[in-house]
Amino acid sequence: MINLIIFGPPGSGKGTQAQKIVELFDLTHISTGDLFRYEIGNDTPLGMKAKEYMNKGELVPDEVTIGMLENRLNQSNNPNGYIFDGVPRTIAQAEAVNQIMTDRGTEITHLIALDVPDDEIVKRLLERGKTSNRPDDQSEEIIRRRIVEYNAKTSPVFNFYAESGLSNKIDGVGSLDEIFARIKDCLES
């Protein structure tokens, strides 16, 4: 069973690579960003709450995120495993994910972090913003705010899993296939 956290700053290629990994290993893809965008698209109370934070480039509060994640996992039981894309983004979320997995009789098996310089992130997200209709991809100021949030609140999650020997960092710059090959090497080694 593979329970992989695909990790890295906004725009590092998490969602992009997650789609390829899911296909190869027949995993269930859990993207909290996609779950929030679904809620926003349906004008739900949870979506309205999340939107306040996402549009400013801030993280959605932990209690909202963790509750939504638990609901999503309760709807699924994939014996091959899961890919966690964009979650955990704080230490509190990492502790919650570990507890949820323990309750299910399993555990996180890998964390793979995609290393991408800030200027490349800004370039990628402004490019995506031309077609994505995502308010958080529209301005460099908001994208830089997301990077600040990542450095302050999310990057410590790498060391949290490194303590159990689960964290790996790979170069996230290159073609999609090159990066996918690096991820496969990591999962198979």
Ligand code: B4P
């Ligand atoms: P997410 O939806 O997770 O979005 P993201 O950080 O922008 O990354 P994503 O995975 O979508 O993009 P990717 O790097 O693949 O989060 C959005 C917001 O939701 C957060 O800011 C936060 O407010 C909220 N949120 C979500 N989860 C949360 C949580 N757990 N707790 C609190 N808040 C939460 O790709 C980016 C672009 O780069 C794409 O256009 C892609 O085509 C391009 N790209 C990818 N790989 C490339 C490569 N190798 N070369 C060139 N371009 C590449």
